[in-house]
Amino acid sequence: MSSPLAQYLIVSAALFSIGLAGALIRRNAVLVLIGIELMLNAANLNFIAFWRYGKNPQALAGIMFVIFSIAVAAAEAAVGLALIIAIYRHYKTTQVDKIDRMRG
């Protein structure tokens, strides 16, 4: 476990697990979204670590993938928070286990 790539991968796995635990445990919808953001960031860290210690870093594929991933994550955060605000206007709560009807 002395290789630097392995250490970055362990950090990334820990971040992913923390995000997963948060998305499973917390009941506020905003905090569930924060957990999902943490998992996405862990994936980005993996991409950059594999780019840095990979066989062909001249191709810049890892950096390109992370740039597009950040853009998609920003779009996901905007739409997700807009959905949470719309749900809050309707139900007056953001606790995910109280939102149990699909029709208004």
Add this chain to the structure above:
Amino acid sequence: MHWSFYIVAGLTIGSAIAAMSLRNIVHCALLLTVTFAGLALLYLQLNAQFVALAQMLIYIGAVAILIVFAILLTRSSETTGDSPLSLAGVVSGVLIALAAFVTLARAVASSALIRQASPAPVPASVRQIGQELMKNYVLPLEIVALLLTAALIGAAVIALQERRRSE
């Protein structure tokens, strides 16, 4: 490995754990910003300066502010905190996350790919990244532009819908 890696990694993971376990949601959002900053520092250590800058601009500058706005807009007076789940729910959630971590860590530890020697860092200048974006990745770039436009319009439509109906 340099000692600064352990400091930054400890800061990132510690603030992530705190962001997921504190009761006050505003504190959670602020600690999430610390986690994003720690990730930007990790990118800097991995010689990916452009990605670190993008992480700071987009995550710390935009996503964290967006999350704080969402928290303040959806905070009612009676439920400022997050009522916790039952003990069984918390225990099962933590167990599932621990199982995922153990699986990933065992996979990392048993992989032969990671034991090879680490190569010298390759510089990735902004000029190189821009040329790649304009040459090989121009179609994904346009698709991302379309996606961001659609997401922006969609988010505005979703968030404004209720008010328009009530008027």
